[in-house]
Amino acid sequence: MRLLIATDAWRPQINGVVRSLEYMAEMAPGFGAEVSFLTPERFRSFPMPTYPEIRLSVVAPGQVRRFIEAADPTHIHIATEGPIGLATRRACLKDGRAFTTSYHTRFPEYLSARMPIPEGLTYRFLRQFHNGGRAVMVSTPSLESELGARGFRNILRWTRGVDTTLFRPRRERIIDAPGPLFLFVGRVAVEKNIEAFLALDLPGTKLVVGDGPARAVLARKYPDVRFLGVLSGEELARIYASADVFVFPSLTDTFGIVLLEALASGLPIAAFPVTGPADVVGGSGCGVLGDDLRQGALAALDIPKTRCRAYGETFTWRESARQFFSNIAIACDTAPLTSETAGARPSVPAVA
Structure with a gap:
């Protein structure tokens, strides 16, 4: 399999989409696949309105078609619904190429916010x-x-994994602050519902890892919260291991790889009972899900870290990759391209 992945989300962005795709490329040889990427690195771009940290590519359809022809893939996967994804979809339909997609982000809820x-x-x-x-x-x-x-059709499951060697419990605590330590990791933006966490009356210290358009305003509004900025790798892993509870206030995430990173680090979860936390934590006994986030955060302090670590170890990137490459092979190698599946170009909604 020579797989071309088209994605608008790419480095230097740090998010679940980018991490997932990077791990799929790393695991590809073990599944007989060779992966190449079509990313914003190949195009001019401009800041996304209201969210300048994300850049939108200026894509000419001819560029994408020529790139696909040069790459000569046997399979194509479109990871995002942005300019690159749209141009790749258009080229595939025009040339009769089969492709798969993935649904990572709740754009309807993000945009309406x-x-x-x-x-x-x-x-x-x-x-x-x-x-x-x-x-x-x-x-x-x-x-x-x-x-x-x-009304979405032909839906297949693709779970996520976690690097349990990097994200693990550790003896040392690198945060010098009153405990217990309640941690959030993610974009500091309105769609993450982060203020539902920051406004909680909790003992100890709240920690926020990440950056985003709401950081400056929230840092001024909540001066007692420790905003640590964007962290990755070993530095991020040590922060997870220093905390006591991972608080996940989002109502719109489709999964939340940070949940797996927290669990692998031995952290119990406090979250709302919505898609993502409900699927990841469920009845594992590794978190408290409920409408009262404060009560959940306090109750989570009593959950054994060993239980969370053991559960986190059940999520592997190898199983994630197995599902991913199997889905692509099954969908593209067996399903005929019909007039229905090769539907018209989607109309982009106008901004009111």
Whole structure:
């Protein structure tokens, strides 16, 4: 398999999409696959309105078609619904190439939190986008059920993994602050619902790892919170291991790789009972899910770290890669390209 992955999310962004794709490329040889990427590195770009940390590529359809022809892939996977994803989808449909997609981000909810765009309009665009391929991969059972009810077709499961060698319990605590330590890791942005965590009346210290458009405002509003900025690798792993509870206030994440990193580090989870936490934590006994996030954070302090570590070790990148490459092979090698699956170019919703 010579797989071309087209993605608008790429370095220097640090998020679950980028990490997942990097691990798939790393695991590819073990599954008889050779992976190449079509990323924003090949195009001019401009800052995304209201979110300058993300850059949008200026893509000419001819460029993408020529790149695909030069790469000569046997399979194509489109990871994102941005300019690169749209141009790749258009080229595939025009040339009769089979492709798969993945649904990583709840753009309808993200957009409606920032601009007056109805969620139903964005979902219509996304449904058209993903139904044009052979299959769309999702990370959890609840997301599969939700998208199926919204008219998405040919949904396949693709779970995520965690590096349990890097993310592990450690004896040393590198944060000099009153305990217990409650940790959040992720984008500091409105769609992460982070203020639901920062406003909690909790003992000890709240820690935030990450950056984003809301950081400056929130840092001024909550001066007692320790904002540590963007961390990765060993430095990030040591922060996880220094904390006592991982608090995940998001209502819109489709999975949350940070949940697995926390569990592998021995941290119990406090979160709302929504897609992502409900699927990852579920009835494992490694977290407290409920509408009262403060109560959940305090109750999570009593959960044994050894239990969380053992559960975190069950999520492997190898199993994630097995699902990913199997899904692509099954979808693209067996399903005929019909007039229905090769549907029209999705209409991009206008901004009100």
